Amino acid sequence: MDTIPYLIGYARVSKGEEQSNVAQARALNAAGCRRVFEETASGGRWDRPKLHEMIGQLREGDVVVVWKLDRLSRSLKDLLHIMDRIEAAGAGFRSLTEAIDTTSAAGRMMMQMVGSFAEFERAMIRERTSAGLAQARAEGRIGGRRRKLADKQRREIAESVTSGRKSGAEMARLYGVSEPTVSRIVAAYRQQLGEAA
Template sequence: MKDASLNSSSYLIGYARVSKGDEQSNATQRRALDGAGCRRVFEETASGGRWDRPNLQEMIGQLREGDVVVVWKLDRLSRSLKDLLHIMERIQLAGAGFRSLTEAIDTTTAAGRMMMQMVGSFAEFERAMIRERTSAGLAQARAEGRIGGRRRKLGDKQCREIAESVVSGRKSGAEMARLYGVSEPTVSRIVAAYRQGVEVGATCTR
């Protein structure tokens, strides 16, 4: 892919967006984009958290190598870091560059490309940390005998007492449910597992 450095043949394409319900208009953005030399500006009224914005999709679909997408502020392109990086990747794959006038980000320069790479690296680091915390939480839940994130209501010994009392006829299911503070369906599952020779502890949740 050729470098999308700005030169006399670069085609600057502006993108302006305001959210639905906002009192502001695209006028300020449009003036800034026109002043930057944009030959065409795609304007949109939509939430910055949505990726499937029609004018944004149309703009990306029309990008050619050497084009440069220009926005007034970075959040005009997207308020979501994940979507922002995805949009930036689409722009890069088209062989185009990107400029944000307010933040002075310009991927047509080496410094600008390095900055976006750093942002992407931090985002990937954050995703990796979230995955690690999730895995650690699930491992801790399994170690504590929780299933599906819920703490067990009864221990194995209590489950066996419930099952043996009901099966022997000493107590009814309703009585054991009231005694141990669980629901009758839970008692029914414990008893059914006991009769089938299955470990009853796995059924001991509310």
């Protein structure tokens, strides 16, 4: 005779959201969860006390149940890590909304597919990043943000302020930059003049 698994629910809402875990807890209780861990924390954070408490109490044959997959984690990498911890404890996993159940062969296959897609996504991001960096290097970009001012404009600001024709505040307004930016331009210009002398 098969034993009935001990279902443990996990409900989470993000901090600052004007909502509660009530609807999730109700769905988890209706699904047969005998205990529900409730948390108010971002799904992108790994330091969630209730999540760690739940994982620490898992025994072989238990099943972790969530209302929706993103309640466990918003990061696919963290989700797969949490799933590994659940599996290492000998427990299963169910998501009510996505109908994923790792206690069945089809559910285990589904999680393996999710993991494969995550790995593929990471590889694609690495390839796109490498291609973008190579393209930027080919165009002569070294890195960082593009300058807001052309060299000619920077020289005009520096010469105008240094000669006293215009104030730093006037040049900042004229070119749509901050006064500290003007100060840095002027300081660099004066340093160049000093080095040239």
